[in-house]
Amino acid sequence: MTSVHRIRVHPLPVRVTHWVNAFAMTCMVMSGWRIYNASPLFPFTFPDWATLGGWLGGAIAWHLAAMWLLVGNGLAYVLYGLVSGHLRRRLLPIRPAEVLQDAGAALRLRLDHRPDVYNAVQRLLYVLVLLAGAGVVLSGLALWKPVQLFWLAGALGGYEAARRVHFVMMAGIVGFVAIHLLLVALVPRTLPTMITGSASLHTPRKEAGA
């Protein structure tokens, strides 16, 4: 196959919500780390350079402002994904056998990257990070309103347990982002695709998927 043609990979709503989310999530994580430092749950703190807000009050102001952007954008993405069928089409099905097979192929660098199709490992990770996103928002709501939303805080095991749930969900999201950025670095052509929405389809080569 010698001819190279362009295909649409990421529809506009997905690209817009992806980048808005990248900004909002960065604000939330960095300001959240500054809030964490005010009363660390574990025997470590985050370095100041990785935090946002300058002091506790500034960090909370960022956190409680950016949360509207994060949640509004996240709801828009989920709504679009459900109505358009994007979520079902791109993220399902998730079959354990396929995940194992694709993970093995990826680790041996023998997994083809198809710009318009997510492999089973990608599908699993994307679904997991969406669930972590829902978890971080729900536990955050429980911490923000432990009295008004007592049922939510109660479902998470109470205020102190909700702090830990919030931290674990954050850690899951940050871990996902680390893998995500590593794979973008390994397959750099996926980056312009998330901006322009289209990718060149040509003879597949052996590469890891992002």
Next chain:
Amino acid sequence: MIPSSPRPPAASDHHHQLRRVQRRLLLRGGLSIGALSMLTGCNLQDGDTVDKVLWAMSRWNDRVQALLFNPNRLAPTYPATAITRPFPFNAFYPEDDAPDVDASDWALEVSGLVQDRTPWSLQRLRTLPQESQITRHICIEGWSAIGQWSGVPFRSFLQRVGADTRARYVGFKCADRYYSSLDMATALHPQTILALDYGTEPLPAKYGFPLKLRVPTKLGFKNPKHIVAMFVTNDYPGGYWEDQGYNWFSGS
């Protein structure tokens, strides 16, 4: 969160500092995706807009929280066995600097939109019906602790002094120069009490002798200690931390 000087700072000082810091950090936050480490030395000149947006969002959050606030929703209560021992001390100064209030010449001043401005002595406050609660104190820093406070339900106190409960705010001034304020709906909440006792003893200095406002539906910094004056008003009274950037409503 404890400033090096216990002097209550002028709000404008802090706004300025906050603005400078936030200016730097907005740039870092906005462009951090992929290039964080390169930007740590950047100094964005025009960041006032960011500061204004953050303050505007905080006022928006005040309104949302007022709408979410259910005046009948009670904060969870706990058995005595759940009380955190020792209950942590927290203020904008170290524990040794907690004010030494002399009970004999202390009286609670009452002013603003009230009918009876007679100051209240401790003995007289003790003659009013008292209530006790074991609730969770949640600090804006993230930690929480369960304690027991007893005293006069603030709602009955406001009724007793003929407060205009249609007014928007109740403000408090403290012996340690701390100050804060509540929305009227929270002031009237059944669990908001003028606490005279911690556990079964009168409040020790570290917990706010002689009078502390206990508000289990707000973060800890909205629970002023060493109260010397309260006033009912329609003019936004702000607060020590609120004027520096903590969200004013800060409801739980």
